[in-house]
Amino acid sequence: MAKTVVITGASSGIGLALALEFAARGYHLGLAARRLDLLAQLRDEVQAKYPDPARRIEIVALDVDQPDAVAPTLRPLFEALGGVDIVVVNAGVNRFTPVGRGELAQAAQLIQTNLIGAIATTEAAVEHFLGRGAGQLVGISSLASLQAIPKQGAYCASKAGFSMYLDAARMELKRKNIAVCQILPGFVLTEIMPKMDKYPFAVSAAQAAREAVTLIEQRKAVGVVPAFPWRWLRPFFGHIPDALWRKLA
Numbered sequence: 001m002a003k004t005v006v007i008t009g010a011s012s013g014i015g016l017a018l019a020l021e022f023a024a025r026g027y028h029l030g031l032a033a034r035r036l037d038l039l040a041q042l043r044d045e046v047q048a049k050y051p052d053p054a055r056r057i058e059i060v061a062l063d064v065d066q067p068d069a070v071a072p073t074l075r076p077l078f079e080a081l082g083g084v085d086i087v088v089v090n091a092g093v094n095r096f097t098p099v100g101r102g103e104l105a106q107a108a109q110l111i112q113t114n115l116i117g118a119i120a121t122t123e124a125a126v127e128h129f130l131g132r133g134a135g136q137l138v139g140i141s142s143l144a145s146l147q148a149i150p151k152q153g154a155y156c157a158s159k160a161g162f163s164m165y166l167d168a169a170r171m172e173l174k175r176k177n178i179a180v181c182q183i184l185p186g187f188v189l190t191e192i193m194p195k196m197d198k199y200p201f202a203v204s205a206a207q208a209a210r211e212a213v214t215l216i217e218q219r220k221a222v223g224v225v226p227a228f229p230w231r232w233l234r235p236f237f238g239h240i241p242d243a244l245w246r247k248l249a
């Protein structure tokens with residue numbers, strides 16, 4: 001029987017590409033983001049590309065910056081879909097937050113979205129899974145959770161925090177039939193930051209999504225996308241000379 005997946009931040013980039021990839025593999029879809037018009041366009045694109053009268057697609061406007069509203073928004077979505085097997089916590093932002101330039105508000109906002117918003121989404125998903133007695137939570141973290149990038153301290157901190165939270169959740173939920181999976185993308189060509197193509201080994205969102213969905217279906221605890229070269233370089237993170245990363249700033 002076809003599974004059902006809910007994806008936050010599905011209106012663009014990796015979230016949109018994940019929706020198309022899951023659709024290609026026959027999943028029912030729940031799509032959430034602030035830009036409802038883009039979600040409606042994506043729903044139409046899925047229906048045109050992968051016609052299937054039996055497929056359920058629901059869309060909902062969700063702002064994870066309002067943490068108290070996340071569960072009340074997602075519960076009706078989960079119900080409308082008739083129960084959900086997988087929730088992908090993907091919504092996120094990035095911007096430069098150089099240290100000591102009085103940009104505390106920017107850094108705090110980023111952490112609000114990427115960490116508090118992600119935790120609020122995780123809460124709502126796990127509440128649903130506990131009620132059903134099963135489920136799979138997927139967090140889109142980042143290789144930046146393992147490796148600092150100059151001028152992106154708030155982003156790296158938000159992703160390191162989310163990864164640690166997911167690790168704790170994984171241990172806590174193991175005996176409750178709820179799997180927790182972290183996907184750590186390297187550099188993916190999306191609108192999240194300008195000039196993403198200047199970063200090393202940047203791949204398309206479609207490639208990142210293809211690899212990510214395969215790892216999710218394998219129920220990996222941690223998966224790196226793209227696998228080449230990051231899976232092999234990962235053990236060296238923390239030992240790569242700072243000068244190389246400073247070039248990226």
Ligand SMILES: NC(=O)c1ccc[n+]([C@@H]2O[C@H](COP(=O)([O-])OP(=O)(O)OC[C@H]3O[C@@H](n4cnc5c(N)ncnc54)[C@H](OP(=O)(O)O)[C@@H]3O)[C@@H](O)[C@H]2O)c1
Pocket residue numbers: 008009010011012013014015032033034035036062063064065090091092093094113117140141142143184185186187188189190191192196
């Ligand atoms: N691109 C990369 O190189 C890369 C690398 C590692 C990790 N990631 C992670 O991958 C995830 C997706 O990023 P992306 O590269 O695909 O960026 P993107 O194209 O800018 O997409 C970000 C998505 O998050 C949603 N979003 C942002 N703020 C939100 C909010 N307050 N409430 C609800 N949704 C919100 C946006 O939708 P609306 O604006 O419509 O709300 C959009 O759909 C992020 O968590 C990011 O940190 C990306």
